[in-house]
Amino acid sequence: MIVNSAFDAVLDFLANGLSGASAWQIVVYTLVVTHITIAGVTIFLHRCQAHRALDLHAIPSHFFRFWLWLTTGMVTKEWAAIHRKHHAKCETEEDPHSPVTRGIKKVLLEGAELYRAESKNSETMQKYGHGTPDDWIEHNLYSKYSWQGVALMLIINVLLFGVIGLSVWAIQMLWIPIHAAGVINGIGHFWGYRNYDCADASTNIFPIGIWIGGEELHNNHHTFGTSAKFSTKWYEFDIGWVYIRALEMCGLAKVKKVAPAPKFDREKMAPDFETLQSVIANRYDVMAKYAKSLKRAWREEFDHLLSKSKLEVKTLRSSKKLLQREPAKLEGAQKQQLSEVLAHSKVLATMHEMRAELAAIWERSTFSKEQLLQQLQDWCARAESSGIKALQDFSLRLRSYA
Secondary structure, three states: OHHHHHHHHHHHHHHHOOOOOOHHHHHHHHHHHHHHHHHHHHHHHHHHHHOOOEEEOHHHHHHHHHHHHHHOOOOHHHHHHHHHHHHHOOOOOOOOOOHHHHOHHHHHHHHHHHHHHHHOOHHHHHHHOOOOOOOHHHHHHHOOOHHHHHHHHHHHHHHHHOOHHHHHHHHHHHHHHHHHHHHHHHHHHOOOEOOOOOOOOOOEOOOEEOOOOOOOEHHHHHHOOOOOOOOOOOOOEEHHHHHHHHHHHOOOEEEOOOOOOOOEOOOOOOOOHHHHHHHHHOHHHHHHHHHHHHHHHHHHHHHHHHHHOOOOHHHHHHHHHHHHOOHHHOOHHHHHHHHHHHOOOHHHHHHHHHHHHHHHHHHOOOOOHHHHHHHHHHHHHHHHOOOOHHHHHHHHHHOOEO
């Protein structure tokens, strides 16, 4: 009888663990703990450590370090260094995980392996790993025994849920390699929408950033790398920012920088030094709005192009995207295609040319502010006398930046 009772107790433990949780309770637990891990990565590793967009109080900072040790085994210095190098060398052969150079399949399926390989690069650690935790607990626990944390998490899950705890643990271990190393680094540079035509191929995967803690808004992040807030449009939601604001209200965090929000003075009759400063600070917003003006002009010119040119409808439609891209990023065949379209539309040719001239204003670092202001004023004057409605409307908006 004693043997049977002990055997039954063992079977009961293997089936239910110490918690005796139901299937739904285990699902909820899994979603909660994986979301805490995502929050730790985006708030602590990414926004705080890698980009210094905020300062964290010791309480949440130590909690996230401990939690990430348990659930990922990642070393803070390694993660921050690899991510900083990704930004510094983005879409080049030196980028640790760019789908542009390595292929989407490689990054999506083997992102974790790419991370581990780069973590062994001592030059990367030395050059990009500065400013990360360098205290006793980092040296004697988190960095020294990185795999023991995930082993402890395995024991905790098995004690809580029995055999099913193995599955819970497996999901936890795969959560970051799949979503961070695969989805964000892979899909986030391959597929999605772009608010800003920044220098790399980053995209926003989805406007509602909950599942991956706001990291879905990857194009916004690459455009404003040191911003603690990833959402920039009214329809975008960054749950990581919600958590940061909650921590800040509790005195547990201090935001250092967010993306600039443009302000306007509609009564302004001509660009001044304040306008120039605001236009340069908000240059990504300026060019995003100019791209919309180009879309509007393209729609108005489409019927004209269709009737006057011999180009196919498919070619004309694909030229719409080329027209909105920064001219310097176009390849040979794309430039040729676009030049054929522009040859049949003076309106689009003028707007395309003036786009490059506008961008040159903040690229001319050797010019004095008086010279830059004169160029901005001349640009607005030519735009408003062009007779092109989309260009005129944009110029009126441009000169009201304040």
